[in-house]
Amino acid sequence: MSQTIEAPRTPVRPARKKGVNWEKWGWIYMRASGVILVVLIFGHLFMNLIVGDGVKAIDFAFVGGKWASPFWQWWDVAMLWLALIHGGNGMRTIVNDYARGKMTRGILKGAIFAAVAILILLGTLVVFTFDPCPVGQPADLLPSFCAA
Template sequence: MSQTIEAPRTPARANRSSGTNWEKWGWIYMRASGVLLIVLIFGHLFMNLMVGDGVSAIDFAFVGGKWSDPFWQVWDGLMLWLALIHGGNGMRTLVNDYAHSRGMRGTLKIAILVAVVVLLVLGTLVIFTFDPCPAGSPADLLPSICKGL
């Protein structure tokens, strides 16, 4: 009795000739977002730690001043979106590799999706609606950067 062993690179399921290859696009996204994240993260670290007074200058006023500039809002927003989607895609890959039950895989992927979407919405709201000096607030509760405004 002889047994046939398939070639090592044989796909587990038949090739689909139509439709989008989401695994390929996920793989490409991970590489492209990784390169962009390196630039964004090192730029973020350089501005926060090397320029000015360094780490001792990072406080509420520093963040308020930084996020008053639309350039830094977009920079930090892009970093947030790329990092969260990159991390979510990586977690999805781990779930695909290690969760053997189809139901468990689906549940975990939905949980990852919900977590990523919630964090994206909340993080984006914080970055783009942040106001260190809200109108109508009691003066004794406002940070020192608002006293001169």
């Protein structure tokens, strides 16, 4: 009785189908977004904690003044989008690794996608529609830098 042992590097999986390799692009995105996020996060921390008066200076007026500049709006939105998509892609990878059933995987990945999409939408709206001095509000409720 003889047994045949396959060569050690024989592929276990069938050959890859034609089309876009989403796993490869997800892997590349994680590396690229990670590098960009490091720059964005350290720039954010540097401007908020080192350049100004530190943590004690961060309040409503600080955020209002910072978001008055389109540069800082786009900086924060880029950080928000990259971080949420980066985290969502990481969670998708975990689901692919550990979820057993195809339906379970689909439900979990759908929930991750929905959460990321809703948070991106709401966060972007907050940054671009933020108004520290809303019209028609009582003067005692407005910050000190607003003209009453």
